[in-house]
Amino acid sequence: NVYLVVYSTALSSFIVATELVIPTASMAAKTKTKVLKFDSEEDVAVALAKYTADLSEKYVKQKGSFSVVLSGGTLIDTLRKLVESPYKDSVDWSKWLIFWVDERVVPLDHEDSNYLLAYRGFLSKVPIPASNIYAINDKKSPEDAADDYEERLKHLVESKILPVSDVTGFPKFDLMLLGMGPDGHVASLFPSRQHRYEKKRWVTFITDSPKPPPPRITFTFPVINSASEIAMVITGADLADTTKIALGDGQTPGSTPLPCCEVSAEGELTWFLDKDAASKL
Numbered sequence: 076n077v078y079l080v081v082y083s084t085a086l087s088s089f090i091v092a093t094e095l096v097i098p099t100a101s102m103a104a105k106t107k108t109k110v111l112k113f114d115s116e117e118d119v120a121v122a123l124a125k126y127t128a129d130l131s132e133k134y135v136k137q138k139g140s141f142s143v144v145l146s147g148g149t150l151i152d153t154l155r156k157l158v159e160s161p162y163k164d165s166v167d168w169s170k171w172l173i174f175w176v177d178e179r180v181v182p183l184d185h186e187d188s189n190y191l192l193a194y195r196g197f198l199s200k201v202p203i204p205a206s207n208i209y210a211i212n213d214k215k216s217p218e219d220a221a222d223d224y225e226e227r228l229k230h231l232v233e234s235k236i237l238p239v240s241d242v243t244g245f246p247k248f249d250l251m252l253l254g255m256g257p258d259g260h261v262a263s264l265f266p267s268r269q270h271r272y273e274k275k276r277w278v279t280f281i282t283d284s285p286k287p288p289p290p291r292i293t294f295t296f297p298v299i300n301s302a303s304e305i306a307m308v309i310t311g312a313d314l315a316d317t318t319k320i321a322l323g324d325g326q327t328p329g330s331t332p333l334p335c336c337e338v339s340a341e342g343e344l345t346w347f348l349d350k351d352a353a354s355k356l
């Protein structure tokens with residue numbers, strides 16, 4: 076099925092996105108997957124802002140808060156339209172809770188920190204209460220930082236600030252905003268590293284990430300896949316081959332399956348692709 080959806084934007088212009096409904100063998104079959112293809116990265120940014128603001132309104136109405144899990148990498152820049160008019164003023168930022176799907180274990184003011192990246196490009200521009208922003212404890216080793224983050228999530232579940240999934244028992248975030256690497260990694264779950272198969276922990280760690288810097292903590296797949304909504308935000312020609320694999324049959328001949336093929340959501344998984352990333356579909 077291929078059909079057109081028209082998104083009206085804040086700029087009262089229109090963006091035409093091709094929505095591909097793809098039956099994927101690679102992604103958990105139960106997941107409702109939507110693939111949105113845009114003409115440019117700028118159009119992805121406009122659509123992502125509207126998608127996120129709409130979900131914020133829906134979840135704040137439904138449950139009184141909106142939990143958002145950020146990635147590092149290019150995602151924060153692609154979120155840039157969300158901190159502009161009209162969303163800057165219309166979104167109820169006081170109800171947002173911010174988490175990181177993965178974080179580099181460096182001081183929060185270090186250039187490699189995903190927190191710092193998000194602070195500069197996003198968090199410093201909107202009034203999310205500081206107490207709702209869950210950065211890692213940067214004074215700890217990777218192992219201890221992962222334990223600490225998991226403990227804090229457990230505490231939020233106990234205090235009923237975060238719900239758990241009825242299906243999996245893992246914490247259920249409203250929205251995960253994920254990027255993907257050319258090697259098919261998502262969060263800090265890399266194809267060649269065993270922690271991608273972790274089934275019990277909520278948060279785990281790695282000290283030899285193939286993408287620098289080496290020490291990182293990361294949500295595990297059971298937590299990622301318990302989210303209500305997931306956006307895979309993928310732009311650029313260097314991701315075209317991996318996107319084709321992820322949205323095709325998921326097979327990389329002769330090698331390990333890619334982590335990006337294991338992403339599923341309890342509600343809806345939406346791929347936001349620019350023309351370059353979608354060029355091989």
Ligand SMILES: O=C(O)[C@H](O)[C@@H](O)[C@H](O)[C@H](O)COP(=O)(O)O
Binds near residue numbers: 148253255262263
């Ligand atoms: O800390 C990180 O490195 C990120 O959180 C990582 O998981 C990122 O999302 C992907 O590597 C995609 O990165 P790009 O968007 O830069 O391609």
